[in-house]
Amino acid sequence: MPKRTDIKRIMLIGSGPIVIGQACEFDYSGTQACKALREEGYEVILINSNPATIMTDPEVADRTYVEPITAEAVRKIIAIERPDALLPTLGGQTGLNTALEVAEMGVLDEFGVELIGAKVDVIKRAEDRELFKEAMEAAGLECLKSERVNSLERAREVAQELGFPIIVRPSYTLGGTGGGTAYDETELDRIVASGLKASRVHEVLLEESALGWKEFEMEVVRDRNDNCVIICSIENLDPMGVHTGDSITVAPTQTLTDVEYQKMRDWSITVLRAIGVDTGGSNVQFAIHPETGRMVVIEMNPRVSRSSALASKATGYPIAKIAAKLAVGYTLDELPNDITRDPPASFEPTIDYCVVKVPRFAFEKFPGADLKLGVSMKSVGETMAIGRNFREALQKAFRGLEVGVAGLDLRAEDFVNKPEIETELTRTDTDRHFNVKYALKQGYTIEHIARLTGIDPWFIDQISQIVEMEKTLLAIPADQPLPADLLREAKKSGFSDRQIAVLRGPDVTELDIRRERLAAGIKPVYRLVDTCAGEFEAYTPYFYSSYAERDESRPSDKPKIMILGSGPNRIGQGIEFDYCCVHTVQALRELGYETIMVNSNPETVSTDYDTADKLYFEPLTFEDVMNIYENEKPLGVVVQMGGQTPLNLAVPLMKAGVPILGTSPDSIDRAEDRKHCRALLESLGLQQPESDTAETVEEALAIAQRIGYPVMVRPSYVLGGRAMMVAYKDADVEPFVRAALKVSPDFPVLIDRYLEGAIEVDVDAVADGHDVYVGGVMQHVEAAGIHSGDSACAVPPHSLSAPMVERIEAAVRDIALALDVRGIMNTQWAVAGDELYVIEINPRASRTVPYVSKATGVPLAKIAARIASGQTFAEMGYPAPPKPVTWYAVKEAVFPFNRFLGVDPILGPEMKSTGEVMGIDDSFEAAYWKSQIAAGQDLPTAGKVFLSAKDSDKPWMVVIGQQLNELGFELVSTTGTATALQEAGLEVQVLHKLADDAHPNVLDLMRTGDIHLIINTPSGPVARVDEVKIRSETIVRGIPIITTEAGARATLAAIRHVREKGWGVRALQDY
């Protein structure tokens, strides 16, 4: 059946900011969907609060609303735009939940909007544990056995039946409090007793545990005629118990026979039918008992997901695009497979390679967080690799992860807690795969390790083969050349040059191995990802490397440019850089260059096979990039868009003879090297906060004392402020510097004067060597000292004076010209009174580029890309006179504290946010309010506010208290702060302090829902236990919290504004 003609306007809900569990994959799927729908002539209306997405580029949808993704905002948009249909299945869980809420509010009925893709009852059946189980049982599929019980006696009987371990889930409690896993009778008694007590209805659910079972996923696509195809099967290397987002996953399944695979296929399709997914992509998860083969359905997602993005990249099948077309009425046989053209989309991809995804974690950013992996996802990013065998894919993935290992190499073993290896193997932490390798080297058998880890012996044997190859390589004396056959075997098993070099001895470098390898004629070939294992000719140029015979990459003679992506998402380097890379590709394609994208992050738009002319899905290491360079021989390589990852490759690539386009590595180095940089700034008459570098702890202490406390301490060559801190005394400096020198021993530690209370400013600019265009001056809301990535900021500056802004712009121009920047540059500044300080210079794209571009309508990354290709402003007609900006755009950061319960959710020089949102409106106050709502701070307009401040913060806290009082809020506090408020004549409800062990305290009120906002400042560099408890509780309860003065002032102004004037929505196209 052809597409529907009764609908013309379709609304899409995006997934909002990048958070753990919802990352770039929904920009990828949403962008594909927008393109697919517009290609069919539909008008697309989009809501997404995340400015760093390609989907919110004004040309991607017809009407783009960068507004908070709430039911209320969606309602306002629907009232204006009157779409015919709402497609909820492409914006992750956020999209689905918001659509459900809007539907239940009656908005869809009110405005006659049809939900397409998945109806309300379908979403509910899939999301509600009970309804899901009922549907599965009715369809004859097995789930994990479970039973509700109301007594300890009955619980014991049920446990007899289901066996241990057994999961206890109290009914109707928040966040599963009072539940747990019982391994024996004693634990059962204890957990059930507390669970029954915690449950409002005195009931717990006992569920059979699938801990340690094999875990699988199937990606299914269904059309309105009930045609179903499986796009990809995924096997989790880590067994059940570790969230699939935190597991190493492998496509396709490796350890199932056809009988088992087909049963899973049948069940997947039955699940879709039973749940009633009309059209589109879904993900179904299964567990299989490793000894009996018993299979159960765990859950399903009636929408495209992280796994479907992975499946799309793993197979080449564009699930989101197809899902969008199916939603408007097409059937699978009517849609072509873009890759092979002739065969239709109604086939199942088959692959002739192995795909491995490895998660990337950021625990180092959250000291005190539980390192154990479990059912709640904790990884912040992932990298995918493709190889002709599992070992090759696994090692490529590890070296693409950028955690300091070049594969499953010797350095990986530094992460292993060796004396306790046996215990470590039973733990589900992030280094478990390194532990497996180490244990194998210690002589543990595959069976033993399999028993301890729950990992299938097949995978452990693969790691064992890596260990054996390592031994073989080590056995060749350093003074003898490596036999070419052995080298080839090692390369086939995914060993990197660097990994081999380490095995060859301390004096051997990666470059030595590279020379040796090339001399032996050993270089990779590039293979096509073609959805069909070579059965048909493929037209889409999507490649991976492997050591084999026949190359398929067909390098052209056209002028071409290679763009290096940003690799796995991490804190400090995420979707913003992918956005810049995609814009670079777009700009260069417009100029007629053939573009070659290199990246290893499967979530991204940049790795969509139709973004660039050619896609190489490869790790971003010197070796892998050089190999592609030599294969393609492009005019040059763009390294300034993908963040620190490609930038770190600039110098080695240049030394290897690769032309670096845009700003030269030399300029980059001058900016990054602090001593060079200081000299440069001095010559321009600019100042930096007093600072010095130390290579030992003693030096550090001396410098800190000389500058005077507080000081900022950080290692050089930093990424996202990793390992930075504000030190108030010697005792703070010492352990920190020791740790910093351990992390990066080759780089000294930097100690700067800490400008307390200064206003911080970010500036993004582009330069062509003659001229400079200042894209935007962003004023941070929080005071200097909070990492710029975590700070809210506003364009245009909301309180800086015009002369100061002009001074900053002039200084930016001077720096860009002095550094001979050819492309993009980010600078950070601190304004303390009349003094202007340079904080940082980054001659590369920054996190704020997409936000500034969207806020001002000037595509900075595209301009920078044109400059990198050799164009000048004069040729482009830039810098155009900047349009007068008559609105405010506020960026706010979004944090993953809800994944790391117990970690203190305060801000500091260490970046902690995973993503960002933008609020845009006529006034700073309204824009700020929107940014807070979009970031999940559910700001109240009435109710109770808990105030608590250290002594030095009390004066301003009193002012805030007065303002709250004027707005009709009730104030709640504990003695110290309460006294200050009462002295100012304010009425305050005084609570017991937590330490008093008396009630009511603030936690009690939070639990009963009586606190609507918390303003609480950290007492000092080391937080007290009680304040951490309060702040953590806000995260559990979803209560908005403010921890800085600036934040409090801005919030109050915003609440006042919205209470008085309300708020509206406006499409980007109308600004």
Next chain:
Amino acid sequence: MKTLIALEDGTLFTGRAFAGSGEVYGELVFNTSMTGYQEILTDPSYHGQIVTLTYPLIGNYGVNEEDIESWKPHAAGLVVNEASRMHHNWRSTGSLAAYLEANNILGVDDVDTRAVTLHIRSRGAMKCVMSTTDLDPASLVAKAQQSPGLVGRDLSSEVSTPDPYEWPLENPTYRLAVLDCGIKRNQLRMWAERGVGAQVFPNQATAKEILAARPDGFFISNGPGDPDTLPQVLRTIRELVDHGLPTFGICFGHQLLALAHGGRTFKLKFGHRGANQPVKNLQTGLIEITSQNHGFCVDKDALAGTELETTHINLNDGTSEGLRHQQRPMFSVQYHPEAAPGPHDAAYLFNDFIQLMESTGT
């Protein structure tokens, strides 16, 4: 052990024997299924062929005693990228290498199977010799050229049962006469699961012998080789169909039914072998993802003027996937509704045939 693979066009590939040794010849084909190597190896339709598996990691789950499609592996040789030294699965009873060795099948790995596949895709399936003993390229290419191909060869008779036998089933609702041209056991299992008994006949059985068993229906299995080499069998089939016996053919059976009614078959460039072939049922408009293994194909255009009509087509290349008789109770499909390996989407055909027997009421 080093192994040389020589094709009739002079192309050479190298590999390493991971199971067995010696020299084998056959038509070199590729199969794109990612699972099911044991079923593929034991499918008699691969008799006379050397199978390249495009999925690069083979042997991971070992072999077991259940997933077999006949009494032994039939492929002349197996070519893979990497044969796993470790096998693990709760049903596994042994390794693939040991299984091949026990059955005297040469298994070769460390072959760039994608290069092999791309070559066959562009040049067509071709005659091939693999050897661990003769590593002289010229000699081996000559052997490949001299080896017999498939065209004009009756291989079905070599794998068909020598004597009739009954597939065990108590109290069958219907009884089928099954013409074994190289049958996969899952066809018989599918009938048994549905309560249909099967008496299996050699492919050269006469109509008289078959009718003497008083079957409710007639089923023609898959099988290897060129279908257009069995004139006697075609006559038998025609007689049984004309007799009004409900008839169902799969794969080779489909080709025989077409030929028996004046149709034509031809050899595809490199065949359809895999578990992801999309087929459109023209009667319902629905799509089935099907398991396939065939090198010869019914010419669907040549059905014009016969009593047959096309019911299913392949969405990849538009070739014939199913047909039916316009008057008689007879239909057939080119693909494998019994799967094994492959998806179960087309299992409904077995039920359809039971209905056909029911409505024909013999």
